[in-house]
Amino acid sequence: MENDKKYHLQKSESPFLQRPRSRFKEFIFTLKVQYNFIKGFRKMHFIGPCVTVFGSARFTPDSIHYQNAEKIGAELSKLGFTIMTGGGPGIMEAANKGAFEAGGYSVGVNIILPFEQKPNPYLHKWIDIPYFFVRKFLMMKYSYAYVVMPGGMGTLDELFEAITLIQTKIIQDFPIVIFDSEYHKELCHHIQSMAENESISPEDMKLLFVTDSAEEVVEHIKVHAIKRFGLVKKEYKPKWWYGENRRRF
DSSP states (O other): OHHHHHHHHHHHHGGGGTSOOOHHHHHHHHHHHHHHHHHHHHHHTTSOSEEEEEOOSOOOTTSHHHHHHHHHHHHHHHTTOEEEEOSSSTHHHHHHHHHHHTTOOEEEEEEOOTTOOOOOTTOSEEEEESOHHHHHHHHHHTEEEEEEOSOOHHHHHHHHHHHHHHHTTSSOOOOEEEEOTTTTHHHHHHHHHHHHTTSSOGGGGGGEEEESOHHHHHHHHIIIIIITTTOEEOSSSSOEEOOTTOOOO
16 A cells, blocks of 8 residues: 555646646645755765765675675775665665675665665665656765766766766865776776867866775775865764865755
């Protein structure tokens, strides 16, 4: 029955992207979106500076991609960061699990889907959001770095959202780490091709750091997030003071 309710909720919103509706319906939809933004701001306000980990929901614990995400989540949480994910299974669960079991803080922004994505069991705090664009906003807003693990279409969407926001100076130059060079080799080749064909600037290539080492992920974020933005670890929650130069949306 709960699945049916979520399915009807999703169906009721789908016409928003298909055609104009009555002004009253558009107004009501706007209020729903506003409510979800406010709910997200209230829920996440005190979570502290985050590193957001993106990746596929489909990998199981016996996958090397899951195990790498778990290790990265643990190591970044030891630096004092809150680990934020989309709150679901797979890579998201792995990164949250790594942080959770390492004694760090773990949060998720879960999407409500027709087939119901349940929050994974390694979250100290989470929120359910019915709109992808609100969810992406929240996953970007509170983070000083983004780690892109192997994933599918949704992961690519999140990666290019982050790159575009940084490229257009909407947010500051937070580090974007692409993990697993073999998995992402065609993606990196295509981005290089865009630079060679001048559809992006050569400087845009510097926005990405590609590595196969969890240790290099940690060191890169230490330099380009902690040192750059003057983050100072605290013994109480929130674990950090925000750097003075953090630009908000």
